[in-house]
Amino acid sequence: xxxxxxxxxxxxxxxxxxxxxxxxxxxWRQSALELYWAHVSPISQIQFMDRFNRSQxxxxxxxxxxxxxxxxLERSLADLVEKxxxxxxxxHGYGIWENHxxxxxxxxxxxxxxxxxxxxVVRIATLLHDLAGIEDYTKAxxxxxxxxxRARQLLGEAGYPARKIDLVVQSILHHRASIIMPxxxxxxxxxxxxxxxxxxxxxxxxxxxxxxxxxxxxEDGQCWVRRKLTRDWQKMSELAKVRYSDQYNxxxxxxxx
Ligand SMILES: [Fe+2]
Ligand SMILES: [Fe+2]
Numbered sequence: 151x152x153x154x155x156x157x158x159x160x161x162x163x164x165x166x167x168x169x170x171x172x173x174x175x176x177x178w179r180q181s182a183l184e185l186y187w188a189h190v191s192p193i194s195q196i197q198f199m200d201r202f203n204r205s206q207x208x209x210x211x212x213x214x215x216x217x218x219x220x221x222x223l224e225r226s227l228a229d230l231v232e233k234x235x236x237x238x239x240x241x242h243g244y245g246i247w248e249n250h251x252x253x254x255x256x257x258x259x260x261x262x263x264x265x266x267x268x269x270x271v272v273r274i275a276t277l278l279h280d281l282a283g284i285e286d287y288t289k290a291x292x293x294x295x296x297x298x299x300r301a302r303q304l305l306g307e308a309g310y311p312a313r314k315i316d317l318v319v320q321s322i323l324h325h326r327a328s329i330i331m332p333x334x335x336x337x338x339x340x341x342x343x344x345x346x347x348x349x350x351x352x353x354x355x356x357x358x359x360x361x362x363x364x365x366x367x368x369e370d371g372q373c374w375v376r377r378k379l380t381r382d383w384q385k386m387s388e389l390a391k392v393r394y395s396d397q398y399n400x401x402x403x404x405x406x407x
Pocket of ligand 2 (some may be wrong): 277279345
Protein backbone atom coordinates (compact mmCIF):
# COMPACT_ATOMS: atom_id res chain seq x y z
CA UNK A 151 0.00 0.00 0.00
CA UNK A 152 2.84 2.43 0.78
CA UNK A 153 4.11 2.28 -2.78
CA UNK A 154 0.70 3.52 -3.98
CA UNK A 155 0.93 6.45 -1.59
CA UNK A 156 4.37 7.65 -2.65
CA UNK A 157 3.92 7.01 -6.38
CA UNK A 158 2.28 10.33 -7.25
CA UNK A 159 2.71 10.13 -11.06
CA UNK A 160 0.75 6.85 -11.09
CA UNK A 161 -2.06 8.50 -9.14
CA UNK A 162 -2.25 11.24 -11.78
CA UNK A 163 -2.06 8.72 -14.61
CA UNK A 164 -4.79 6.49 -13.15
CA UNK A 165 -7.14 9.43 -12.55
CA UNK A 166 -6.75 10.95 -16.01
CA UNK A 167 -6.95 7.56 -17.75
CA UNK A 168 -10.58 7.70 -16.63
CA UNK A 169 -10.97 11.05 -18.42
CA UNK A 170 -11.90 12.84 -15.20
CA UNK A 171 -11.97 16.64 -15.15
CA UNK A 172 -9.26 18.46 -13.18
CA UNK A 173 -11.59 18.88 -10.17
CA UNK A 174 -13.00 15.35 -10.30
CA UNK A 175 -9.41 14.07 -10.61
CA UNK A 176 -8.45 15.86 -7.39
CA UNK A 177 -11.37 14.27 -5.54
CA TRP A 178 -10.60 10.82 -6.96
CA ARG A 179 -6.94 11.00 -5.91
CA GLN A 180 -7.79 12.18 -2.38
CA SER A 181 -10.19 9.25 -1.94
CA ALA A 182 -7.68 6.78 -3.38
CA LEU A 183 -4.94 8.05 -1.04
CA GLU A 184 -7.22 7.81 2.00
CA LEU A 185 -8.23 4.29 1.03
CA TYR A 186 -4.60 3.17 0.66
CA TRP A 187 -3.66 4.91 3.91
CA ALA A 188 -6.40 3.08 5.83
CA HIS A 189 -4.65 -0.18 4.93
CA VAL A 190 -1.26 0.91 6.27
CA SER A 191 -0.35 -0.33 9.76
CA PRO A 192 -0.34 2.27 12.58
CA ILE A 193 3.45 1.87 13.03
CA SER A 194 4.08 2.59 9.34
CA GLN A 195 1.59 5.45 9.40
CA ILE A 196 3.72 7.19 12.03
CA GLN A 197 6.85 6.60 9.97
CA PHE A 198 5.36 7.70 6.64
CA MET A 199 3.03 10.51 7.75
CA ASP A 200 5.17 13.19 6.05
CA ARG A 201 5.16 11.30 2.74
CA PHE A 202 1.40 10.86 2.95
CA ASN A 203 0.88 14.58 3.57
CA ARG A 204 3.19 15.43 0.68
CA SER A 205 1.26 13.14 -1.66
CA GLN A 206 -1.98 14.83 -0.64
CA UNK A 207 -0.57 18.32 -1.22
CA UNK A 208 1.02 17.60 -4.60
CA UNK A 209 -1.88 15.53 -5.96
CA UNK A 210 -4.44 18.26 -5.25
CA UNK A 211 -2.14 21.27 -5.91
CA UNK A 212 -0.94 23.78 -3.31
CA UNK A 213 -3.72 25.83 -1.79
CA UNK A 214 -3.06 29.56 -2.18
CA UNK A 215 -4.86 32.19 -0.23
CA UNK A 216 -7.07 34.28 -2.54
CA UNK A 217 -6.37 38.00 -2.70
CA UNK A 218 -9.41 40.18 -2.03
CA UNK A 219 -9.37 43.29 -4.19
CA UNK A 220 -9.76 46.64 -2.49
CA UNK A 221 -10.21 49.11 -5.36
CA UNK A 222 -13.06 49.46 -7.87
CA LEU A 223 -10.63 49.28 -10.80
CA GLU A 224 -9.12 45.97 -9.68
CA ARG A 225 -12.54 44.55 -8.85
CA SER A 226 -13.96 45.49 -12.25
CA LEU A 227 -10.90 44.08 -14.07
CA ALA A 228 -11.13 40.85 -12.06
CA ASP A 229 -14.81 40.65 -12.97
CA LEU A 230 -14.09 41.19 -16.67
CA VAL A 231 -11.36 38.53 -16.71
CA GLU A 232 -13.40 36.00 -14.73
CA LYS A 233 -16.35 36.47 -17.12
CA UNK A 234 -14.04 35.98 -20.13
CA UNK A 235 -12.77 32.76 -18.50
CA UNK A 236 -16.34 31.54 -17.96
CA UNK A 237 -17.35 32.34 -21.56
CA UNK A 238 -17.91 29.51 -24.04
CA UNK A 239 -15.44 31.23 -26.35
CA UNK A 240 -12.61 30.46 -23.90
CA UNK A 241 -11.07 27.19 -25.09
CA HIS A 242 -8.97 26.81 -21.90
CA GLY A 243 -12.11 26.46 -19.74
CA TYR A 244 -12.98 28.22 -16.48
CA GLY A 245 -10.09 26.40 -14.78
CA ILE A 246 -7.66 29.03 -16.10
CA TRP A 247 -9.33 31.48 -13.70
CA GLU A 248 -9.76 29.06 -10.81
CA ASN A 249 -6.38 27.29 -11.00
CA HIS A 250 -4.09 29.85 -12.63
CA UNK A 251 -5.05 33.54 -12.60
CA UNK A 252 -6.91 33.85 -9.26
CA UNK A 253 -4.24 32.05 -7.17
CA UNK A 254 -1.51 33.87 -9.12
CA UNK A 255 -2.76 37.29 -7.96
CA UNK A 256 -1.98 36.30 -4.36
CA UNK A 257 1.48 35.02 -5.30
CA UNK A 258 2.23 38.17 -7.33
CA UNK A 259 1.11 40.37 -4.46
CA UNK A 260 3.47 38.53 -2.10
CA UNK A 261 6.35 38.74 -4.59
CA UNK A 262 5.84 42.49 -4.98
CA UNK A 263 7.03 42.82 -1.38
CA UNK A 264 10.08 40.63 -2.07
CA UNK A 265 11.02 42.58 -5.22
CA UNK A 266 9.96 45.99 -3.85
CA UNK A 267 7.65 46.41 -6.83
CA UNK A 268 4.42 48.40 -7.14
CA UNK A 269 1.97 45.77 -5.83
CA UNK A 270 -1.09 47.28 -7.53
CA VAL A 271 0.65 47.33 -10.92
CA VAL A 272 1.73 43.72 -10.43
CA ARG A 273 -1.78 42.56 -9.44
CA ILE A 274 -3.34 44.32 -12.46
CA ALA A 275 -0.69 42.89 -14.82
CA THR A 276 -1.41 39.44 -13.38
CA LEU A 277 -5.15 39.78 -13.96
CA LEU A 278 -4.62 40.81 -17.60
CA HIS A 279 -1.52 38.80 -18.58
CA ASP A 280 -3.27 35.90 -20.36
CA LEU A 281 -6.49 37.72 -21.29
CA ALA A 282 -5.83 38.05 -25.05
CA GLY A 283 -5.63 34.28 -25.58
CA ILE A 284 -8.67 33.71 -23.34
CA GLU A 285 -10.85 36.16 -25.26
CA ASP A 286 -9.64 35.01 -28.67
CA TYR A 287 -7.73 31.75 -29.18
CA THR A 288 -6.29 32.97 -32.51
CA LYS A 289 -4.26 35.39 -30.37
CA ALA A 290 -2.95 32.73 -27.97
CA UNK A 291 0.38 32.20 -29.71
CA UNK A 292 1.32 35.85 -29.34
CA UNK A 293 -0.88 36.61 -26.35
CA UNK A 294 1.90 38.60 -24.68
CA UNK A 295 1.81 41.15 -27.55
CA UNK A 296 -1.99 41.26 -27.94
CA UNK A 297 -2.42 41.19 -24.15
CA UNK A 298 -0.14 44.24 -23.78
CA UNK A 299 -2.27 46.17 -26.31
CA ARG A 300 -5.51 45.09 -24.60
CA ALA A 301 -4.16 46.19 -21.21
CA ARG A 302 -3.20 49.61 -22.62
CA GLN A 303 -6.71 50.05 -24.04
CA LEU A 304 -8.56 48.91 -20.87
CA LEU A 305 -6.41 50.91 -18.46
CA GLY A 306 -6.42 54.01 -20.73
CA GLU A 307 -10.24 53.94 -20.78
CA ALA A 308 -10.24 53.63 -16.98
CA GLY A 309 -8.01 56.72 -16.63
CA TYR A 310 -5.18 54.80 -14.94
CA PRO A 311 -1.93 56.87 -14.65
CA ALA A 312 0.17 56.68 -17.85
CA ARG A 313 3.39 55.77 -15.98
CA LYS A 314 1.69 52.79 -14.34
CA ILE A 315 0.08 51.70 -17.63
CA ASP A 316 3.58 51.52 -19.14
CA LEU A 317 4.72 49.26 -16.28
CA VAL A 318 1.71 46.92 -16.73
CA VAL A 319 2.21 46.79 -20.51
CA GLN A 320 5.95 46.04 -20.23
CA SER A 321 5.29 43.30 -17.67
CA ILE A 322 2.74 41.55 -19.89
CA LEU A 323 5.02 41.87 -22.92
CA HIS A 324 7.86 40.12 -21.06
CA HIS A 325 5.98 37.46 -19.03
CA ARG A 326 6.46 34.39 -21.23
CA ALA A 327 8.81 31.73 -19.84
CA SER A 328 9.15 30.22 -23.33
CA ILE A 329 10.47 33.49 -24.77
CA ILE A 330 13.62 34.71 -23.08
CA MET A 331 13.52 38.46 -22.61
CA PRO A 332 15.53 40.60 -20.19
CA UNK A 333 13.51 41.87 -17.23
CA UNK A 334 14.08 45.59 -16.81
CA UNK A 335 11.73 46.39 -13.93
CA UNK A 336 10.84 44.77 -10.63
CA UNK A 337 7.21 44.54 -11.83
CA UNK A 338 8.22 42.49 -14.91
CA UNK A 339 10.22 40.11 -12.75
CA UNK A 340 7.30 39.72 -10.34
CA UNK A 341 4.86 38.76 -13.07
CA UNK A 342 7.24 36.26 -14.68
CA UNK A 343 8.04 34.71 -11.27
CA UNK A 344 4.36 34.53 -10.30
CA UNK A 345 3.45 32.84 -13.62
CA UNK A 346 6.13 30.18 -13.04
CA UNK A 347 5.14 29.69 -9.39
CA UNK A 348 1.47 29.32 -10.31
CA UNK A 349 2.48 26.37 -12.53
CA UNK A 350 4.63 24.83 -9.81
CA UNK A 351 1.70 24.99 -7.38
CA UNK A 352 -0.79 23.62 -9.90
CA UNK A 353 0.68 20.23 -10.81
CA UNK A 354 -2.82 18.72 -11.40
CA UNK A 355 -3.41 20.99 -14.40
CA UNK A 356 -0.01 20.14 -15.90
CA UNK A 357 -0.62 16.38 -15.59
CA UNK A 358 -4.06 16.94 -17.11
CA UNK A 359 -2.45 18.58 -20.16
CA UNK A 360 0.09 15.74 -20.42
CA UNK A 361 -2.26 12.76 -20.06
CA UNK A 362 -5.62 14.09 -21.26
CA UNK A 363 -4.90 16.87 -23.77
CA UNK A 364 -1.64 15.54 -25.20
CA UNK A 365 -2.51 11.85 -24.65
CA UNK A 366 1.07 11.04 -23.55
CA UNK A 367 1.96 7.66 -22.01
CA UNK A 368 2.79 7.26 -18.31
CA GLU A 369 6.55 7.86 -18.55
CA ASP A 370 6.51 10.47 -21.32
CA GLY A 371 3.77 12.41 -19.53
CA GLN A 372 5.55 12.72 -16.22
CA CYS A 373 8.86 13.58 -17.95
CA TRP A 374 7.05 16.31 -19.92
CA VAL A 375 5.65 17.80 -16.69
CA ARG A 376 9.05 17.56 -15.01
CA ARG A 377 10.81 19.34 -17.89
CA LYS A 378 8.17 22.08 -17.94
CA LEU A 379 8.57 22.70 -14.20
CA THR A 380 12.36 22.67 -14.48
CA ARG A 381 12.22 25.30 -17.25
CA ASP A 382 9.84 27.47 -15.22
CA TRP A 383 12.13 27.24 -12.18
CA GLN A 384 15.31 28.04 -14.11
CA LYS A 385 13.82 31.29 -15.39
CA MET A 386 12.81 32.56 -11.97
CA SER A 387 14.73 35.23 -10.05
CA GLU A 388 17.08 34.19 -7.24
CA LEU A 389 14.93 36.05 -4.72
CA ALA A 390 11.82 34.05 -5.63
CA LYS A 391 13.81 30.78 -5.72
CA VAL A 392 15.00 31.28 -2.15
CA ARG A 393 11.44 31.95 -0.95
CA TYR A 394 9.77 29.04 -2.76
CA SER A 395 12.48 26.35 -2.88
CA ASP A 396 10.67 24.10 -0.37
CA GLN A 397 7.56 23.89 -2.55
CA TYR A 398 9.61 23.30 -5.69
CA ASN A 399 11.67 20.53 -4.07
CA UNK A 400 8.55 18.89 -2.70
CA UNK A 401 7.04 18.74 -6.19
CA UNK A 402 10.26 17.63 -7.91
CA UNK A 403 10.87 14.84 -5.37
CA UNK A 404 7.53 13.35 -6.39
CA UNK A 405 8.68 12.25 -9.84
CA UNK A 406 10.09 8.86 -10.71
CA UNK A 407 11.65 9.91 -14.04
FE1 LIG B 1 0.93 33.68 -20.60
FE1 LIG C 1 -0.07 32.67 -17.24
